[in-house]
Amino acid sequence: MQPIKRVVIAGGGTAGWMAAAAMAKLLGKNLDITLIESDDIGTVGVGEATIPTLVFFHKLLGISERDFMAATHGTYKLGIQFENWRDVGEDYLHAFGVTGKDCWAAGFQHFWLKGREMGISKPFGDYCLEHQAAVSSRFAHLPNNGLNYAFHMDAGLYAGFLRKIAEQHGCQRVEGKIAQVNTRSSDGFIDHLVLDNGQRIDGDLFIDCTGFRGLLIEQALHTGYEDWSHWLLNDSALALQTTAVEPPRAYTRSIAHDAGWQWRIPLQHRVGNGLVYSHHYLDDDAARQRLLDNVEGEHLTEPRLIRFKTGRRRKQWNKNCVALGLASGFLEPLESTSIHLIQQGIVRLLRMFPTQGICPADVLEYNRQTDFDVEHIRDFIILHYVVTNRHDSPYWQHCRNLDMPESLAHRIELFRETGRVFREGSELFDDSWQQVMIGQGLIPERYHPIVDTMSEQELRQFLGHIETNVANTVAGLPAHQQYLQQFVGKL
Template identity: 50%
Template sequence: MPGKPVRRVVVVGGGTAGWMAAAMLASRLPAGRVGIAVVESPEIGIVGVGEATIPPILDFNRLLGIDEDELVRRTEGTYKLGIKFRDWREPGHSYFHPFGSYGAPIGGLSFHQHWLRTREGRLGEYSLPQVAAYAGKFSRPSDDPRSVLSKMSYALHFDASLYAGFLRERAIADGAVHVEGRIVDVRRDGQSGDVDSLVLQDGRVMAGDLFLDCSGFRGLLIEQALGTGYEDWSHWLPMDRAVAVPCAKTGEPTPFTRSTATGAGWRWRIPLQHRTGNGHVYCSSFLDDDSAERQLIEGLDAPALAQPRRLTFTTGRRKLSWNHNVIALGLASGFIEPLESTSIHLVQQGVQTLMALFPSASIEPAEVAQYNRLMQQDYERVRDFVILHYKHTLRRDTPFWRAVAAMDVPDSLASRLEVFRSHGRIILEPGELFTETSWAAVLLGQGPAPRGHDPQADAFPEELIRQQLQRMRGLIQRGADAMPSHASFLARGR
């Protein structure tokens, strides 16, 4: 028996996830065909500590027709060319995970294979985003494939609460309705089990055909109402606490995020125009809350601007992202620590996958199953890449690092590591989020190095390859030298 058509979408919770969803729905769905309401309680706080993104956010913003200069101004944003990792391989060592690519393939073989064979220069010298980041430079990519600037890729840092507010304005302008109120009851259909309506504290009833649960960790609909279940990944990613605090800015903001490994986790530093975001993610089995907060405060560049906020979480994902007529987005769908700035991206994936499968009439079981399969795949691929940072390292200096080095990892990651260890090969499946450059950056940046390289590299005269690599380094350095400073590029857009 066919279900009822989707004519009313109710988004539960505002914040970044809720307003990303509402803005996309209101912008892309035919006007007047589907009503969109966002129910947001002013009494419920928003986690809102995520301030760093990865390059796909640019595509999301373009789909919404957002002017990037305006967005950066409105959100106190800065540009991001990658992440600097300190003390991950071992204390005192640093490396950079750049956006874009390393060098260029030679003879159809991945660039890093030629570098593994010759070790000509440092790997980071072949990344224009990394060279530019360390020099405090920034420029948008060139459309001319002959220009070295065509190799640029970037993302954004922004104040997440300001981003949510910016999207709220756009969503409402496109027809979404903003409803303030606290949900006190969830009513379900007696036959189908679908969510039928929400009851607000003042007695209003919000009926809907499709509900998006953006209520955060508590999962008001997906878990509390539907009992979907949660897949716990803490045996692979044991970090279960975070403390976050902003501090005053010092100097000009750097065009990169910084991640510094600690004795039982890591600290983030995210530069914005008006302040710097900081946080400490850690495992409570190896570090107590007060010590974690003290380490964070002691490591700040400048005085704190607010009281530290403590968060508790369990890494993992809902067993179903779409259950009955409820789709979970953001923290309601799952949580993977923000080591590679994927939190907002997973919201984006959820929203764009929904748009690709949005019901033209009733909700179809086959499309629900496809959505769940795709989102499971996205979460698991991010999970594996984050686990890589803990497993593939030389650190053994604290009980925490010894524990994660000894842990078993998912088979999907274990097989990749084994393939890499022999000949440095990085095999990707279609549609993966993290590129060959991303995997190479972490695998080669944190060690241990592979035992060898692809034998195909030996088919090329070594001296010729060295000359080509030297030319690449020179071209990249000249390209970075010609860029404006990050600070002056920001000033142009104000």
């Protein structure tokens, strides 16, 4: 085994600079870290909505949230509003955080379901603090992570912000285009890269962050790709930036159309918009027009087309190459999970860092854990398409009749019949499953019998108490924009 001293990160988008900042900050004293990026090629330029795990990544790196928010023109995010997903004209919000209370014997949804039967339950979201704060656009940091939050941020500015951290901790940046990836004939490991100006860059471990092209993991190592487009039909996106016409909401909007969906991500200085669609159901010109007809504010950019294939690389770690970000695979950004997966990959690699050399057991374990994460997120995303009342277009008819993964079919059936949801191992989503299943219109047939041990009066009090607590806490929060102005100091 060859000790790992030189790490080469190919690509300087969000994935590359997140990896560089974390590795330089945490392992930089023992490693030579080089990042190569090409100004000519640029980055994908999207990826501006996150989930709460990023807060912990920033803590790990010692990042000041105020500095981060100021540098990336960030806003706070408490969830995602799904508009027209359950049916045209119907909305719900998937919020970060727990709905109701952690009830030891049965989930809160069982109590809510009985209350619903009795006609005393309010909408499910009324029992969730983050939900209510989001819909009233209020925000503050509460003690003990009392309010779960994430960020909206400018992706280009975020890469620049991380670059500073990486360079401060010794990461060396090389600008140039990688023209060749040379492998060793003995074991097929990557030996060095050659830039188009002839510069040679040697390394022991290579991190492929070159985006969809997967220059190292695929073009050089031929790792293979597992295509999931039979489950997730969308293959295209158009992205467009506009000026803001209202104060930033504390949530992302996801608006379903008849052949895809549209995102709206509010930043301090502008709004990120995009349409994700299947070009088999909506041609590119029609998609472009659809997006233009459905944005507000002045256009700051032209609509930019991005094609993708949903799926994952057969191995995320192959030989001496680890793929992160778009090079490792892609799930559409419906639940803003890509940056989370980058972060997971980085933290996993740091935990298993092969200082003494790469051993097959580490590689196997890394890939096993990554597969687990991605498959659960994949199922959660598919859920939004298969549980819906929409059948108003060929696209939605196709989605409703998908032959979904067995793991998802089981979860849906279990919830439909019994109201039960079990979090599997360390999977990312927990309360989210109930929120989205109920939000998409799936109401279980039964509730857990333990709920019947409460009298009607007790149940009323139990539900009423949670709802009042949530409402009182939200009433005490400042408006999101006002809080941003105070916290970041300028808007």
